[in-house]
Amino acid sequence: MKPGTKPKPTHLKLVTGNPGKRSLNRKEAKAKAAIPAPPHHLTADAVEEWNRVATELYNLGILSEIDRAALAAYAMAYGRWVQAERAIAKMAEKDQLTGGLMIKTSNGNAIQNPLVGTANKAAADMMRYAAEFGMTPSARSRIAAQPPEEGADPADRFFA
Template identity: 80%
Template sequence: MKPGTKPKPTHLKLIEGNRGKRPLNRKEARIAPALPDPPPHLSADGLEEWNRVAGWLHRIGLLSEVDRAALAAYAQAYGRWVQAERAIAKMAQMDQLTGGLMIKTSNGNAIQNPLVGTANKAASDMMRYAAEFGMTPSARTRIETEAGAQDADPADRFFG
């Protein structure tokens, strides 16, 4: 596959308008929305995040059984990020100078705490997955769903 921007799903092109005037894929696979069960390997924090977002994603029509692994990866990255941040915060209580961001090696050199790298990588992964599901402000500007239309402000019909 060529590098570059990811192709936009046909249903989003129809909703937003086909600005590029490229042919639409009329044979694109359509998957029925569903609320999958969380996988058993999720951490406690990951499971909590799954439960927080899965129902919302299902209600707006952005979650199906086939999305289970992608949502699990998001939830697990969230859990890993939270766990690393908690560990850094605990270390910060004992290290007022660097707030747990630096550690000393066996040679006495100061280096970045490996937990900082873990937290950063998990946060990066989490945000990448979140964007796939429309869970960031910029990603939501590109998604419109039937559920979204029903949640519109009732005053819009009078002042809209």
């Protein structure tokens, strides 16, 4: 069975309307905005990307501690993509004809450099994760986020 489209978050239904008149999830989970620490297994390129996007996602009110694994997967895909592209560029310096995109087998046949497939797969993974966080123009058009309120806990309205 083929899965349908991802459900729209309740706060977006409230803002954009609910044309299907489906019941709204009034108990939708909301995570507290936070910047999680990057996992130790990330490569240097992945950590650099983590640091670049984590603050931006936090400022948009999108990032929380629970998102650590998803952001790590995005950062690792980015790191693999960069590493593969660097390796292809290095090979391109020696191979002016194909620019490192093709290699010769032991039989002398030309085939696509496996690094090209690695780079393409990592880029596809990276873009899929980026869309989950609203880091593409089309994904951003579907998000209505509010920056976290400094020092304010939403529960304070009820318990303070």
